[in-house]
Amino acid sequence: MMDSGNAGGAPANNPSVKGPSVDGSAANGSPVISLRDVGKVIGGKTILSDISVDIEPGSIVGLLGKNGAGKTSLIDVMLGFSPPSSGSSRVFGENSFELPAAAKRRIGFVPQQDELLDSLTGAQQLALNAALHPAWDQALIARLIGEWEVPLDRRIQVLSGGERQKLATLLALGHEPDLLVLDEPASSLDPVARRQFLRELLDIAESPTRTVLFSTHIVSDLERVASKVWIIRDGRLAWAGDLDTLKESVVRVTLLARDAWPSQLDIDGVISRRDEGRRVQLVLTGWREERQREMAERWGAEVSVERLGLEEIFLELHS
């Protein structure tokens, strides 16, 4: 964690908090995870600040950030591996840092560094985890072992990075968790395995009560399967909301005027600006279709709008 947390981000578009469900469980509409003003300071260094966000059941959230932006620290606080320095973090309505065993059993987690036992074979490791979970779905595991080609007869210490990752993911899926959290899950997988893995995430989140959060720096995976995206920059959420809305909100606008442009343009939500004589190129947030005509009339300029993919949006937010 290299970054300090005092650089300002674009305002996070926090989804609204829904009230508690009638039956008091966290499964029907109330957030699976709820973070309020979360900050984290380690050794005087700010790792996370001002993070307030919810995850609704049934969503697939992609957590995107540069190396060292705070992705893993955020997951640690969310799941209660370490307490927040300020603010609060709740999972299924319970304080993350004091999660009751019943709530823990509803979580599946695949850490960035797996915690497999090197001296066991894949089969032995699976048997061990199955024994720990009363509700182990052996049929699901058997199917995935076949589809993902997970080797079971070799010792874990001789497995490749991708094979280990598949095995670690299986271990987190066997008890059919309501909340599945994966830290850089697909980083060692080849394209075929990645696609199979993404399909599985979609299958899981098809159930309206099951939720997936995965951190990644592979933007294309996130664009496929995530319904929500969180962009974390220097320990702050630069965006938290629908992926579709993000793509509609952030655009590149090129203005071509008859004369040179003033250095100060009174425009809301400018992320970046590039000038080339009479042409000025802006990356804007908070875009609406009407703004194109408004800008054209206001400056008597030609206005063209280019939509940006997530990778470009991510780069612009970091420029």
Add this chain to the structure above:
Amino acid sequence: MDRGPPPPRIFILEPASGVPIYRQLMDQVRRLVASGHLAPGAELPSVREVASEYTVNPTTISKAYGLLELEGLVQRNRGKPMTIAPLRRNQQALAQRLRQVEAQVDSLVLAARQLDLEAAELIALIEQKMQEET
């Protein structure tokens, strides 16, 4: 899990595009309808089928279908696949087009009254003229 053969890939979805997937899908359904590739009554693949076939989040697919339904371009059928709506179903567009000829109809009705023409006689003449046109 056996759902028969996969549906043909009638859409081209680009997750990496700056255009959200639901908008890509809406544009393509509109275009396929306009070109006649999807005729009224044609079945659309289910949200689940599209999401699975293209490995994309189903939320964005159901959003597209929901908005197309609001537009009147597709219709939901209980327990059956969604279909392209009959063209006349596009009630709003029809109302708008009728409004454009309302002034002419008003003067036509006035003339018909002055000439003691029955509505049925006038309608028969209109139908005859419209058939000549096409």
